[in-house]
Amino acid sequence: MNPGDQLKKRLQHLVALLLVGLAVFGMFAEPAHAEDLAVKVRVQNQVQDAGTGKTKKEPVAGVKVVVADTSGAQVGEGVTDDKGVALIPLPAKADYTVTLDESTLPEGFALQEGGAERQVKGDAFVTSTVTVNYFTGAANRATVGWWSQFAQRLADGARFGLILAMCAVGLSLIFGTTGLTNFAHGEMVTFGAMIAYILNTDRAITPWLAFPVAIIAGGAFGLAQNEFIYSPLRKRKIGLVSQMVVTVGVAIVLKNIFLRILGGRTKVFAAFNNQDCKRVGPICVTPRDATTALISLVILVGVALALQKTRLGKATRAVSDNPDLASSTGIDSQKIIRLVWILGGMLAATGGIFRGLDEGVGPFIGSDLLFLMFAGITLGGLGSAYGALVGSFVIGLFVEVSTLGIPIMPGKNWPAPLDWLHNGVPSELKNVPAYVGMIIVLLVRPQGILGRRERVG
Amino acid sequence: MATDEQTLSETARIARAALANVAPEPGVAKPDPIMTAEGVRRSFGGITAVDVERVEIQRGSITALIGPNGAGKTTFFNLMTAFDTPDTGKWWFDGKDLEGVQAHKTADMGMVRTFQLTKSLTKMSVIENMKLGATGQKGEKWWNGLLPFTWLAQEREIEARADALLARFKLDHMRNEYAGTLSGGQRKLLEMSRALMTNPKLVMLDEPMAGVNPALKQSLNQHIKGLRDEGMTVLFVEHDMDMVHDISDWVIVMAEGMIIAEGTPDQISSNPAVIDAYLGAHQGKSLLEDL
Amino acid sequence: MNWSNILTATLSAFFGVNAMYFALSAIGLNVQFGYAGLLNFGQAGFMACGAYAVGMTAHYYGISFWWGVPIAVVYAVIFGLIMGVPTLRLRADYLAIVTIALAECVRLIVRSVTFKKYFGGSDGINQFANSFVSKTPFNPSSKYSLYPFADSVNAVGSVLLLVSFAVCSVLLGHMLAQKWAKEERQGFQTKWIISAVAVMAFLMIASKQTEYDGLSFKSLVVGWILAAVIGGFIYMLMRSPWGRVIKGIREDEDAVRSLGKNVYSYKMQALILGGVIATFSGIMFSVSRGSVQPDNYSRDVTFYVLTALVLGGLAKVSGSIVGPMLFWAILSFVDAFLNELAKSWGGHVDIFGIPLITESSHIGVYVQVVIGLMLVFLMVFRPQGLFGNKKEMALDGH
Ligand SMILES: Nc1ncnc2c1ncn2[C@@H]1O[C@H](COP(=O)(O)OP(=O)(O)O)[C@@H](O)[C@H]1O
Ligand SMILES: [Mg+2]
Secondary structure, eight states, X not given: OOHHHHHHHHHHHHHHHHHHHHHHHHHHSOOOOOOOEEEEEEEEEEEEOTTTOOEEEEEOOSOEEEEEETTSOEEEEEEOOTTSEEEEEESSXXXXXXXXXXXXXXXXXXBOTTOSEEEEOGGGOSSSEEEEEEEEOOOOOOOOOHHHHHHHHHHHHHHHHHHHHHHHHHHHHHHHHHOOOOTTHHHHHHHHHHHHHIIIIISOOOHHHHHHHHHHHHHHHHHHHIIIIIHHHHHXXXXXXHHHHHHHHHHHHHHHHHHHHHOSSOBOOSTTOSOOOEEETTEEEOHHHHHHHHHHHHHHHHHHHHHHHSHHHHHHHHHHHOHHHHHHTTXXXXXXXXXXXXXXXXXXXXXXXXXXXXXXXXTTTTHHHHHHHHHHHHHHOTTOHHHHHXXXXXXXXXXXXXXXXXXXXXXXXXXXXXXXXXXXXXXXXXXXXXHHHHHHHHHHOTTTXXXXXXXXX | OHHHHHHOOHHHHHHHHHHHTSOSSTTOXXXXXXXXXXXXXXXXXXXXXXXXXXXXXXXXXXXXXXXXXXXXXXXXXXXXXXXXXXXXXEEEETTEEOTTOOHHHHHHHTEEEOOSSOOOOTTSBHHHHHHHHOSSOGGGSHHHHTOGGGTHHHHHHHHHHHHHHHHHTTOXXXXXXXXXXXXXXXXXXXXXXXXXXXOOSEEEEESTTTTOOHHHHHHHHHHHHHHHHTTOEEEEEOOOHHHHHHHOSEEEEEETTEEEEEEOHHHHHTOHHHHHHHHHHHTTOOHHHHO | OOHHHHHHHHHHHHHSHHHHHHHHHHHHHIIIIIITOOOOOOHHHHHHHHHHHHHHIIIIIOOOGGGHHHHHHHHHHHHHHHHHHHHTTSOHHHHHHHHHHHHXXXXXXXXXXXXXXXXXXXXXXXXXXXXXXXXXXXXXXXXEESOTTSTTOOHHHHHHHHHHHHHHHHHHHHHHHHHHOSXXXXXXXXXXXXXXXXXXXXXXXXHHTOEEEHHHHHHHHHHHHHHHHHHHHHHHHHTSHHHHHHHHHHHOHHHHHHTTOOHHHHHHHHHHXXXXXXXXXXXXXXXXXXXEOGGGGSHHHHHHHHHHHHHHOTTXXXXXXXXXXXXXXXXHHHHHHHHXXXXXXXXXXXXXXXXXXXXXXXXXXXXXXXXXXXXXXXXHHOTTOTTOOHHHHHGGGO
16 A cells, blocks of 8 residues: 555544534534624725726725624614724624614715615625625716717727737637646735735835835746646646636635735826826826826837747747647757746736736735736637737727716617617626627637637547 | 458459559549549649649548658548648539538438547547447437437447457457547557448548558558458558558559649559659658658 | 534524525536536526516515515526526636626626616615515524524524535535545444444533524524535436436537537527526525615625535535535635624734734635635635545546
């Protein structure tokens, strides 16, 4: 019997013993109910920025909230703190009604969708706390001419497209060289933003140092994932589908670690905050956004040129095209793969920092972009780095611009998806057309814009 | 070869006689072609992998397709069996135009192929592998799946046929093992016998001997000849010239995507174009050494 | 530390509503991923189809709640077609990407203000299942135990549950026996019986520790019976020639295609069949709560179902039923354990000066980390599940 079997045997015995112990214990112990339960109420004011059209959320303090059980008896109450949060302890996992006292809202604030009264179901207590969100404030969009709105969206879209492309190139390169579709790539984006945020805001380090360090950390993070997870898996000859499932597990773990470190709320960088936008023709852009867009553009052109011209870039493309052939011509494919992970990590981190400057840093900023990256890569052609670059840029542009309708249709009484053309896609659904677009691309031209058909046999 | 003439079976004599008067030149017409390809081209990016002007496969014969690595033999197989689509060209099987016909339909029509890299279904048992090959199974409709009485009788029939084939290919002792536990050569055998479960008219074998040990090779040879005796047509890719000589009635040579020569085995081994193609591809090694 | 709390939480989860609806979903995912090798990452979308089909009956169509069941099946078929048509001819990654994106689309749409009229926005739909809730033989406001000798037990329910217990224990026993039998068949019978009896005993003891409210209890009875019946069907189907083709496709679809099978059609059948089963998961979950909420169908739900399935073992019906039970037992154990730990440490858990838990909402984070780690380690070291078969495992290297 080899040591592995012996270990397994011991483990089996241990499990059996535990089960028996549990059973015996279960016979004598009494059922229990009590737990440390609470409902967490969060009140936020949504303000729409007239210039960018983006919605920001700000906490609302001093709002009174009452919790009652199904019989209507009050079981707890609380007042929101300066984070807009009230934590109200509860006696048991059961159904409750949470009511917000609208008279305690600040002057001029009104509740948006959902109403003041909310139901909390007993089953919603997956953990011991259930969160109830209230949003207040009316959106007040400035009336600007359609063309200048369009120009603004185009500019924002281009910026977003560049960031998305930066994030997606690494994903595509990793896919190209190893065949792995990495569902944890979004977490590489978040990682960069998080490190930059911690250094810059928590540790008060100048962004000129903090951001490069975060980018290097992103590269190291990518390398570490390859060395400690995927390289061993490749050596063990674990199939690609299994590896893909592993990336899902890695994503879950990382996302939650980030959530624990950062907390659930979106944070703002200390650096380059609160800049006023400068008018450039019809559009309004902050110096920060203009700079990040320019840097992104330079980086992307640099990556494209490097892939085209340098020896390593050519080797990378060779490995993507045909790993066997590449290794038979003396290219060390493992080295290339390592390089690709580092580069992918650094690009993702950069994208994350820029995205974080734009939208604030939260634990899910990367994973929220993942599907758009996939859409971009699919559009460009799975495995083609240029395709990913172009495709993601187009997707980013499309997502931003699609929220602005083309006011050409007479009458506004069309049912929902049709009136989007006229009124623009509602921002809560702005990713939907991109996903649908991806599916249409797959139907019409599965290899994407720049991809190739595959080999059989 | 003179020694062979005496041991030739009845079907072999018929096949060779039918091909005796066919001119040994690329694209030549055969008396009774089962498969015909015309103007079939397929390129990948810059490389033209297949560019066949015309080729016919004689019914009831064993035809060898040879050529250096990268000549386009596998791609040609893929194109004929609809695993890949050509950029241009037409091809027929048994008189039926195959353009736009899906891969699984070609198998239904009686055209079955094996793969250069064996595709045994590793986590299924050998007998399950075999039973999968049978066509027209009633139980393969999902609504029948739940009603065993609709397919149990047929299943027993299929199993008997599969067992007979396994015995013939000497795999019967592995019947209940996972296919993944077979050796490389045994997998080749399994894939071939599984293909036969479809009751094909034309069997297309992509390098059936690669990785098979010499002892097994001999019996494989006999099996392939046996197929012809049972009325099937065989088209196979092979590098071993001795074996090609031994069993084939006709040889087609491919290089750089094109058919460069055709003829009986004897005609081919003395064809300068063939020697040239091999020498060109293999930089000066002698033909026999390499093949 | 109150071990009794932890034990109760763990054991309740074993047969709880969560395990029940996960089991239904996992049976479906098993058809797709376990047997056919289709990496469907949009199972939550299929579940949402079921939930919203029944939810919308009263809320939007104004018809009886029971119509929700056939409507759910229609939704699932349509959803499956939308997923399958563009992707099933392409390589596995595309299916994963498209299914996850489509499920996300569904979630975005049903929780949107734009379509609130149909789907109730982020609050979802409540109080639609009255005809299910009110017909219950169990009083929703009292507690029911599975323990046959408890005071509050309902005879009908406990008989039904004992039947499903028996099914479960047979399945579990079967698996344990396979695991423990050194030479496959030798000593099989006795070990099989011993394991089954042991499992039954464990279940009885577990049941003493647990109780459910009336509505949950009814849903559990219906849900587990449904899981057993559907599981039985899948078991038969996978032993038919249809199942053989499906398994062949998982191993190598080109080989199957070369043998004259319409692989595309079979993949579509598997995808839709699995989706239709998952839709029942959504139905059962929503009626058990009397409400439909969009955020219960996020992408994470798919991943948790996947983890639960891998835990029980792919390509085994028993695995898809036992896996979710173990999954929720483990989760609830970790959750309750950390809660107790935090409580006994005064609300703060510091290790080496790192503040791991400072408020109770942090516990959920660690529970999810455990899920992620479970998925990674199972996929790498035990792709055949906790009770995997050695021979099959040896083949994974190939
Ligand atoms: N999917 C593909 N993509 C790119 N090149 C391919 C593909 N399939 C085949 N080729 C190329 O086509 C040529 C013919 O290959 P193949 O048919 O496999 O040759 P053979 O089977 O004769 O050895 C080779 O140069 C090969 O690299
Ligand atoms: Mg070949």
